[in-house]
Amino acid sequence: MFEVIGERINTSRKLVQAAVADRDAEYIVSDVKKQQEAGASYIDVNAGARIGHETEDMRWLLDTIQPVTDLPLCLDSPDPAVLEMAFGMVERSPMINSISLEKDRFDAMLPFLSGKDCKVIALCMDDAGMPNSSDDIVGRAEKLVKELNGVGIPTESIYLDPLVQPISTDSNKGLMVLRAVRGIKEKFPEVHITGGLSNISYGLPQRKIINRTFVTLMMNFGMDSAIIDPLDEKIMATIKTADMLLGKDKFCGNYLKNVRSGAIVS
């Protein structure tokens, strides 16, 4: 089934930043519980916004979150030192967010990831910037898989992010990434496809219907994970419905359970 990486515990969000600054554990615990109840598979934890405080903020967040959830965490930082500390604290094998082909990030992250038991989000970004074509995305994905395999990360632990770009700038940006996902899954059937979705609707009104229609299209070609807000009820209902339609929900059991709980409404 589709895996939702809950994106809410991020100090770039105002209320989270205030809660972290005030060491308001109640706020953080309540938010994590809500994400779990809504169906998150991972809780992303990003403590990067308070400059100079990332290490201590990350430590406090992990101390606060781990006792109240059974979900694995997604450790979200560009700094290998912060990740190494966090990796030592987590009880369950985490996801690491993220590596890319940008030289600085790549050189910092690859030694950290070497031989570790974890999942990895790998962004199809390099020093030339955002990819310009489906082939470009597929080529970057191949490089990432090869390098990660080389340090002991198996393909089924890699979550490739093809980098969704705004359709308002070019009508073909949707097709570009959809075709890339199809191409990646043809080469690497075991790899996961993840990423943020909301870039697709950047610059347009009524963004949520765009985001949830787009995730449906992406799921058809093999996207099986996304970094989203699990409290967006409509996108969660769409994802569960698409999972059923794509044959991943035997006897429609999960769909029916979610209708009964009120999580899926026409």
Place this chain on the structure above:
Amino acid sequence: MFEVIGERINTSRKLVQAAVADRDAEYIVSDVKKQQEAGASYIDVNAGARIGHETEDMRWLLDTIQPVTDLPLCLDSPDPAVLEMAFGMVERSPMINSISLEKDRFDAMLPFLSGKDCKVIALCMDDAGMPNSSDDIVGRAEKLVKELNGVGIPTESIYLDPLVQPISTDSNKGLMVLRAVRGIKEKFPEVHITGGLSNISYGLPQRKIINRTFVTLMMNFGMDSAIIDPLDEKIMATIKTADMLLGKDKFCGNYLKNVRSGAIVS
């Protein structure tokens, strides 16, 4: 762009049957205008439910509808005599609904269609009943295209209906028809894919979210038409959004127009 065949003028619907029995032109005209405003590309006209009255009901409906719409009509009857009469009345090249591989229907419809200037809905149904696999659907589609080409109907005028079946009876029924659509479009890139959608959700609660999520998946593989109720605002908004995401809406112009008119709401 996606073509919506508006399904509302059908005497199997109670209010339409009453309006036809009473020769209540105002009701019919109002319904047709609403379908056109909502974005229908064709108006389906089915007068089959009042046994023994089909010919006169169809004639009255066409006399009532044609003066008030510029849309082409979709003439919906299994009876070639009714269709021949209707074909002689319409001002614009119509769509004919439908032919299938069932021997009785096939033998009746093929001579009627021979050499005519029209679009044709062709159901992947034969005397063995509903198809049982993707290959079965593709095989029936090939037969239909070959036979219709043989009487002068070009492939781009054929609207194949792969026959959507309920996912409540088998979790793989969604994948089966999705893969069939992909297979048909690989063999015949110019053919259209159409059909009803609501069978997919038969037997399940909250059916509309299933139907509109399913049309998104079908559009990803090449469905470019459907027989639906254009007054279902949510499915229409989803179709327009998916058209944009699939690169069929230059500069997002149609999407933005529909947001401004209130037809697309997140």
